[in-house]
Amino acid sequence: MSFEVPYQLIQSVKKGDKQAFGRLIDCCSPYVYAVALKLIGDADDANDASQECFIKVWGKMNTYKSHYKFSTWLYKIIANTCLDKLRKRRRENQIFEQRDPDIHEPTQNNVEVEFEEKQFVDFVRTISGGLSPKQHAVFVLHDLEELSQEEISKILGMPKGRIKSNLYYARKSIRQILQTVDQEKNTSSYEL
Amino acid sequence: MNCKQLQKIENYHEGKLQTEELNFVKKHLESCDECRRYLDELKSQALLLSRIKNFKPTLINPVAFRNEVLDQIQSKRNRYLVVRASRFVNSIIFILTQPITRYSFITAAIVIFGVFIFQQTIIVRKIESLEKRMGSNIVAKESGRPGRKNVDAFFKGRMEVQSDSDEAFRELLGNYRSLQIRYTVLLKMLKEKYPATYQEILKELEEAELLPENINI
Numbered sequence: 001m002s003f004e005v006p007y008q009l010i011q012s013v014k015k016g017d018k019q020a021f022g023r024l025i026d027c028c029s030p031y032v033y034a035v036a037l038k039l040i041g042d043a044d045d046a047n048d049a050s051q052e053c054f055i056k057v058w059g060k061m062n063t064y065k066s067h068y069k070f071s072t073w074l075y076k077i078i079a080n081t082c083l084d085k086l087r088k089r090r091r092e093n094q095i096f097e098q099r100d101p102d103i104h105e106p107t108q109n110n111v112e113v114e115f116e117e118k119q120f121v122d123f124v125r126t127i128s129g130g131l132s133p134k135q136h137a138v139f140v141l142h143d144l145e146e147l148s149q150e151e152i153s154k155i156l157g158m159p160k161g162r163i164k165s166n167l168y169y170a171r172k173s174i175r176q177i178l179q180t181v182d183q184e185k186n187t188s189s190y191e192l
Numbered sequence: 193m194n195c196k197q198l199q200k201i202e203n204y205h206e207g208k209l210q211t212e213e214l215n216f217v218k219k220h221l222e223s224c225d226e227c228r229r230y231l232d233e234l235k236s237q238a239l240l241l242s243r244i245k246n247f248k249p250t251l252i253n254p255v256a257f258r259n260e261v262l263d264q265i266q267s268k269r270n271r272y273l274v275v276r277a278s279r280f281v282n283s284i285i286f287i288l289t290q291p292i293t294r295y296s297f298i299t300a301a302i303v304i305f306g307v308f309i310f311q312q313t314i315i316v317r318k319i320e321s322l323e324k325r326m327g328s329n330i331v332a333k334e335s336g337r338p339g340r341k342n343v344d345a346f347f348k349g350r351m352e353v354q355s356d357s358d359e360a361f362r363e364l365l366g367n368y369r370s371l372q373i374r375y376t377v378l379l380k381m382l383k384e385k386y387p388a389t390y391q392e393i394l395k396e397l398e399e400a401e402l403l404p405e406n407i408n409i
């Protein structure tokens with residue numbers, strides 16, 4: 001998902017205008033959070049990663065060159081932040097299955113939204129267990145965010161050939177993961 | 193997963209089959225449970241993926257999110273300033289406690305004091321030379337080496353000698369604390385009252401390099 005930020009707003013933020021930065025956050029935070037959730041699969045962690053991302057943006061703003069697409073630059077920061085978190089989680093061996101499964105229990109007032117998000121988060125958790133962080137990131141940016149391979153190459157600092165191979169293996173693994181999930185559970189949690 | 197037609201089911205699901213094969217697979221599906229289950233699986237996976245793709249996660253409270261980020265930036269900045277300030281104070285304390293800096297501080301203080309005294313002396317000398325040229329119109333200052341007291345006495349003395357018209361000047365001079373300014377004012381006064389001697393004095397002062405830079409003559 002690509003989005004535009006007004007040139008003037010970026011210039012004001014570059015000059016250190018905090019109010020302008022507030023407006024920039026307002027305009028980008030939905031996209032940043034959405035990508036973070038797709039990459040991490042946990043609402044709280046995604047929120048933390050998004051905040052971290054904007055703090056980095058504020059600190060690095062003067063290194064942003066305007067010939068670079070701002071959304072690409074922002075995706076790069078959020079993707080790196082999330083990949084760091086994913087790698088850290090792998091090191092710490094925090095596998096999703098070990099977490100409390102009732103953490104996203106739907107509340108009464110917005111059952112519909114909560115249910116969808118729970119399903120979504122379950123999906124991300126399941127596939128991220130079987131993919132490498134890079135494969136996961138390529139899958140999210142290409143198949144879910146529908147970014148071009150060129151953009152993904154800039155965001156992840158990866159040549160196009162490796163994007164294609166990562167994508168191939170990611171899709172294959174996801175198919176296998178979903179198959180095993182279906183076979184393991186007679187009543188699949190993904191039954192739609 | 194034993195049926196040999198499973199690959200064809202995948203192609204069927206992706207819409208890749210042409211008439212003959214298509215009819216064959218359709219027929220096969222009617223008789224093979226395994227392939228039907230597999231097709232159902234593929235369908236539900238595709239549906240899942242499309243739903244996942246269409247799902248747009250939303251920030252529950254974007255305003256709170258923004259304010260938290262701004263707060264964090266502010267507190268980070270504050271922490272940074274505190275750290276910098278304490279580092280600065282620490283380094284000053286460190287420098288001050290070094291023996292070498294103590295000596296250089298004393299030396300610097302002596303030098304600054306010396307320069308100050310020197311400048312004062314020059315100004316007093318300037319005033320003295322003026323005073324000499326103004327001759328009988330000015331009461332000689334008290335005896336002793338030139339200094340602030342003597343200069344003050346000179347001004348007082350001069351004013352006493354002058355006629356009533358100098359009242360304004362006296363007031364004016366009273367407002368000036370800096371000797372440099374007093375000297376400038378004095379020169380201006382001289383220019384008005386004793387133009388002839390003023391030119392002479394100016395020349396003399398210029399030769400002696402005693403002319404103040406900020407005077408508008």
Ligand SMILES: [Zn+2]
Binds near residue numbers: 195197220224225228
């Ligand atoms: Zn079959």
